[in-house]
Amino acid sequence: xxxxxxxxxxxxxxxxxxxxxxxxxxxxxxxxxxxxxxxxxxxxxxxxxxxxxxxxxxxxxxxxxxxxxxxxxxxxxxxxxxxxxxxxxxxxxxxxxxxxxxxxxxxxxxxxxxxxxxxxxxxxxxxxxxxxxxxxxxxxxxxxxxxxxxxxxxxxxxxxxxxxxxxxxxxxxxxxxxxxxxxxxxxxxxxxxxxxxxxxxxxxxxxxxxxxxxxxxxxxxxxxxxxxxxxxxxxxxxxxxxxxxxxxxxxxxxxxxxxxxxxxxxxxxxxxxxxxxxxxxxxxxxxxxxxxxxxxxxxxxxxxxxxxxxxxxxxxxxxxxxxxxxxxxxxxxxxxxxxxxxxxxxxxxxxxxxxxxxxxxxxxxxxxxxxxxxxxxxxxxxxxxxxxxxxxxxxxx
Numbered sequence: 001x002x003x004x005x006x007x008x009x010x011x012x013x014x015x016x017x018x019x020x021x022x023x024x025x026x027x028x029x030x031x032x033x034x035x036x037x038x039x040x041x042x043x044x045x046x047x048x049x050x051x052x053x054x055x056x057x058x059x060x061x062x063x064x065x066x067x068x069x070x071x072x073x074x075x076x077x078x079x080x081x082x083x084x085x086x087x088x089x090x091x092x093x094x095x096x097x098x099x100x101x102x103x104x105x106x107x108x109x110x111x112x113x114x115x116x117x118x119x120x121x122x123x124x125x126x127x128x129x130x131x132x133x134x135x136x137x138x139x140x141x142x143x144x145x146x147x148x149x150x151x152x153x154x155x156x157x158x159x160x161x162x163x164x165x166x167x168x169x170x171x172x173x174x175x176x177x178x179x180x181x182x183x184x185x186x187x188x189x190x191x192x193x194x195x196x197x198x199x200x201x202x203x204x205x206x207x208x209x210x211x212x213x214x215x216x217x218x219x220x221x222x223x224x225x226x227x228x229x230x231x232x233x234x235x236x237x238x239x240x241x242x243x244x245x246x247x248x249x250x251x252x253x254x255x256x257x258x259x260x261x262x263x264x265x266x267x268x269x270x271x272x273x274x275x276x277x278x279x280x281x282x283x284x285x286x287x288x289x290x291x292x293x294x295x296x297x298x299x300x301x302x303x304x305x306x307x308x309x310x311x312x313x314x315x316x317x318x319x320x321x322x323x324x325x326x327x328x329x330x331x332x333x334x335x336x337x338x339x340x341x342x343x344x345x346x347x348x349x350x351x352x353x354x355x356x357x358x359x360x361x362x363x364x365x366x367x368x369x370x371x372x373x374x375x376x377x378x379x380x381x382x383x384x385x386x387x388x389x390x391x392x393x394x395x396x397x
Contacts, residue, residue, distance in 0.1 A: 006124070008183055013120045014139045015176055016076055020113040021143025022150075023083060023106065023169050029151035033162040034103075038096035048100045053350075055104045057343040059111030064336035066112070068200060072119050072332065073185045079112030080177035087166040087173075099162075106166070114339055119332040120185075122324045129321035130276055130314075131268030137317040138264035145257055201330055206337050211386065215323060215338045218383055220345025221376040222315040224353075225287060227346065228369035229256050229308060232353060236366040239357075241299050252306055259309030267314050276322045277384050283311040283318075284377045291370040326387065 035045050067075040086105030093099040117136070125132040154160040154168065206212055233256065234249030243249065271279040287308050294304035323338060324331040349372065357365035 009120065009124055009185060012076070012176075012180060012183065013117055013124060013136055016079070016113055016117045016120075017136050018139040018143040019169075019172065019176060020079075020110060020117065021140035022147040023143075023166075023173075024110060025144040025147035026151050026165050026169070027103070028148040029155055030103075030162040030165050033155065034096065034099050037162070038099065040096045044096060048096075048103065051100055052103050052107045054347060056107040056111050056114075057340065057347055059108040060114055060336075060340040060343050061111075062108075063112040063115040064333070064340050065203060067115055067119055067336050068203060068333050071185070072116055072123060073180065073183075075112050075116035076120060077177060077180050079109045079116055080173050080180070082106070082109030082112060084109075084170050084173045084177070087170050090163040090166050093163070102166075114343075115336040118320055118339060119336050122320065122331040122335050125321075125324070128268070128272055129324050130271040130279070130318045133317035133321050134264045134268040134271065134314060137313075138261060141257065141261035141264055141313070145261060200333055203337070206330075206334055211326070212334060212338055213341070214379075214383060214386065215319070215326075216341035217345055218376065218379040219316065219319050219338060219342035220349065221372055221379060222312075222319060223342060223346035224349040225284075225308075225369055225373050225376060226312040226315060227350065228353070228366060228372070229253075229305060229312075231350060232357075232366040232369075233305060235357075236363070237302060239362040241302070243302075252302065255303070256306035256309040259307055260313040263310045263313035264317070271314060271318055271321075276318055276325065277380070277387070279314060280318055280322070281377065281380050281384075283314055284373055284380060286311045288370065288373045288377065291367075291373060295367050295370060322383075 031045070031048065034040070034048070040048075063075055063078070066078065083106050086102050086107075086109060089102040089105055090099065093102050121133055121136050122129075151160075151165050154165060155162075160168075230253060233252055234245045237243040237249050237252060238245045274282070290304055290308045290311070294301040294308075297304065320335060323335045327334045353365040353368055356368050
């Protein structure tokens, strides 16, 4: 019976990541429809993207505090409630900025998903953490593939509006939320729920630990390398080589996501055998080499770049597995704070890529991902050295 309940929690973790990926990537179809409906400028569209992203990062921070106080179950549940409320709010969006606000509400739910689901994973995956964490994040990628496809079908065949796209997701959201309400979150041999930990390190105590900041900066660089291709790849092809983003750009991104999703599905066993830190280093080196040759070869090398998806895919989930190994029983709450800080680092670095494009040249923003991957490698070597010394690893309660 206990094993059966454990599988239910696995289902909740994986279903939440699938739902997260599906809803998050509806924006690929919804955002252009919002722009078209309200006749928004590209500057306003950029504001929508930036506003919703930083809103997500801020609510990752809020979610980490919420999780510390109320536990994992209520954090994940809050994510579903906020996403559904945001979807309902789209009905009362008469202007572009009102629409932006409703998307912002949905993104606050994503903040709770990011923190809550990963904390649930750290509490559940006591053995083969990298394998199970990569599999959990595979479901995000699977949802990310199906989200735009389903949205395109609904808008193209059934003439759904962007509002109706978001309304559709309320049904599965409510069903999973009800399932969570009636599920007890047991995660250890003493039958103690993850919401009832007796001794938790305080938020301030965690922030005082230098290891938390080292992980945050390192994972922030992982995220910028991971998101570099999806955020800037198609624009690079258009601005530098004059290639159509609707055809070549779309194929480029699809190729990347196929590599990315396949890697998260199949790489877990290899990571468990090779070791977590070694896998992170090898993946980063492979990414660096692919970026180097992809950029140096010019237009002939553009199809090398999406292959980075094979290697960047494992970075984040494997890093979470390293956090679990490093912070042990404190991993759920510590990881929630690290994820928040890493998101802020990624947001700043993504902004820097935009400035590079603006002031140095359109070719150099995406190419800066090579530099960021070099910095990431140096951070990983530093992290290995710190962990070998065994200092700064324990968070005092």
